[in-house]
Amino acid sequence: MKTVVGLxxxxxxxxxxxGGGGExxxxxxxxxxxxxxxxxxxxxxxxxxxIHVRIKSNDGIALAAQLLQEGSHSPADxxxxxxxxxLEVLSEHNALSGLxxxxxxxxxxxxxxxNGDWVGTARRLSALAYNPSRISADQLPKRFLDLANPxxxxxxxxxxxDTDFPPLVGALIAEYGKSATTSFLNGLKANAVLYAxxxxxxxxxxxxxxxxxxxxxxxxxxxxxxQGADKTKSRLYFFPNQDVGTVMNIAGxxxxxxxxxxxxxxxxxxxxxxxxxxxxxxxxxDFEYPARPGIAxxxxxxxxxxxxxxxxxxxxxxxxxxSASLIQQVGLA
Numbered sequence: 001m002k003t004v005v006g007l008x009x010x011x012x013x014x015x016x017x018x019g020g021g022g023e024x025x026x027x028x029x030x031x032x033x034x035x036x037x038x039x040x041x042x043x044x045x046x047x048x049x050x051i052h053v054r055i056k057s058n059d060g061i062a063l064a065a066q067l068l069q070e071g072s073h074s075p076a077d078x079x080x081x082x083x084x085x086x087l088e089v090l091s092e093h094n095a096l097s098g099l100x101x102x103x104x105x106x107x108x109x110x111x112x113x114x115n116g117d118w119v120g121t122a123r124r125l126s127a128l129a130y131n132p133s134r135i136s137a138d139q140l141p142k143r144f145l146d147l148a149n150p151x152x153x154x155x156x157x158x159x160x161x162d163t164d165f166p167p168l169v170g171a172l173i174a175e176y177g178k179s180a181t182t183s184f185l186n187g188l189k190a191n192a193v194l195y196a197x198x199x200x201x202x203x204x205x206x207x208x209x210x211x212x213x214x215x216x217x218x219x220x221x222x223x224x225x226x227q228g229a230d231k232t233k234s235r236l237y238f239f240p241n242q243d244v245g246t247v248m249n250i251a252g253x254x255x256x257x258x259x260x261x262x263x264x265x266x267x268x269x270x271x272x273x274x275x276x277x278x279x280x281x282x283x284x285x286d287f288e289y290p291a292r293p294g295i296a297x298x299x300x301x302x303x304x305x306x307x308x309x310x311x312x313x314x315x316x317x318x319x320x321x322x323s324a325s326l327i328q329q330v331g332l333a
Contacts, residue, residue, distance in 0.1 A: 026052040027077040027264050030067065032060025032086065032163075033251060037286040044280055045271045051264050060086045061163050061320075067095055072258040077265035080121070080272075083167045084250045085320035087118040092319060097255040097262060099269065106273045111250050111291045114315050118254035121272050122281055122288035125217045125309050126168050126247050128237040129157075129202050134211035140237050144245025145176075147214075148187025157201040157213030158192035160332035164216050164249070169323035171247040174316040178326070185330040194332075199223075206234045216249075218287035221300060225285055238307045247310040249317070251288065 031038045035057050042053045056063075056076070064086040067074055079096075081087050090096050096117035104112050104119050111120030130140060135155075141147055147156055159165060172181040193210055195201045201213035202223050220236045239245035253272050255265040271277045278292040289297045289304060327333045 025050065025264070026054060027259075027261055027268060028054045028056065028075045029268070030063045030076040030079045031055050031057040032063045032079070032081045034082075034286050037281060037284055037288075038080065040280055040284055041272060041277055044276065045268055048271070048276075049264075049267060051267065053268065059163055064090055067256065068093060070258075071095075074256060074258050076256050077259040077261050078253060078255055078268055080251075080253045082124075082163060082249075082251050083320075084113075084118075084120075084252060084314040084317055085167055085170065085323075087113060087252050087254055088314065088317075089319040089321065090254065091115050091117050095257055097257045097259065099255065100266065103266065103270050103273060106270075107291050108293065110311075110313060111252075112314075113252070113254070118252045119269060119273055120250045120252045120291040121278075122251040122286075122291055123304075124249050124251065124288050125238065125307065126164070126245060126249070127215060127217045127220070128212050128239070128245070129205040129215050129220050129234050130212045130237055131205050131208050131210075131234045133208055133233065137235075137237070140212070141245075142240065143243055144172075144239055145184055147191065147245075148184045150191070152191045152212075154191065154193060155211045156188075156192045157195055157204045157210040158188065159195045159198045159201050159214070160188075160192075160327055162197045164198055165214075166320040166323035166327065167249050167317055168214070168244075168247060169327060170317045170320060171244045171310065171312050173322060173326075174312055174318070175244045175310075178322070182326060182330060185326060185332060189330055189332055202234070206232065208233070212237075214245075217301075221287035221298075222285060224300075225287075238302075238309070240308070242308055242310045244310050246307060247312060247317075250291070250314055 060081040098117050107120045198215040198219050201215050202219045204210050205213040224232045253269045259265050278290040278295040282290045282297050
């Protein structure tokens with residue numbers, strides 16, 4: 001389940017103090033990433049170390065809110081998120097433990113938390129799915145902002161309550177300011193046909209219900225894997241010239257400040273960014289780009305150098321609070 005509604009309440013969710021618990025040979029993982037990817041990583045980690053990982057999976061925003069509510073009573077040792085804003089809001093409330101340089105130095109600093117309390121694990125890009133039977137490639141918008149123009153009324157699939165949408169709004173705020181972003185979102189509201197999540201957006205475009213749809217790149221690649229490349233009718237489009245419509249988001253991992261088993265928790269996070277862990281991420285069906293240099297992504301993915309995405313910093317993308325409020329304010333959630 002994906003939702004941004006809880007995000008506007010997340011700041012007020014911080015709970016009181018107290019003690020947690022933990023077993024030396026077991027850690028608890030709050031997982032907001034894709035379930036199969038994490039299971040593959042956990043299986044490899046358990047086999048390598050003998051440390052058992054208890055997995056609690058949910059939407060990343062919901063888990064971040066739960067962690068703030070649980071406070072120091074949380075049973076969680078590690079938190080893994082799809083997008084950096086969930087990690088940043090926990091960092092702002094001192095809910096994360098500082099990570100040693102032996103972990104953070106394995107990933108370029110621009111993909112890590114600025115306070116040194118979370119580390120990037122994967123990179124993902126926003127994009128457009130489009131159906132060539134409904135629209136030709138040369139008719140696609142050159143800028144993301146063009147989607148607010150009247151010509152796209154009723155032709156755009158959008159999932160504004162999906163967790164992946166607020167970081168895109170955050171990128172717009174960083175690039176153009178709140179006023180321009182509000183105007184854009186109002187235009188988007190007038191034009192878009194709304195769907196529950198980005199998987200539904202990609203499926204709708206694939207069926208030809210809508211010519212185009214806003215999504216993260218990996219949803220389209222998963223659909224392509226499921227259907228077969230030769231049977232997939234839709235295509236994926238990346239906005240050119242470092243346009244905000246193809247912004248890079250960072251997935252990441254952190255150890256909770258309240259963890260009573262930080263040694264094993266750090267071992268798991270270290271494994272996620274290790275060459276072995278990053279190769280598992282790259283070879284699976286998750287279709288994200290590894291964060292670690294020197295690890296080739298899934299061979300079906302285009303090189304990032306060919307895409308030239310908008311690479312705003314995690315600080316610029318922020319904690320999604322303003323984005324979520326704005327999404328609600330204009331009536332998209």
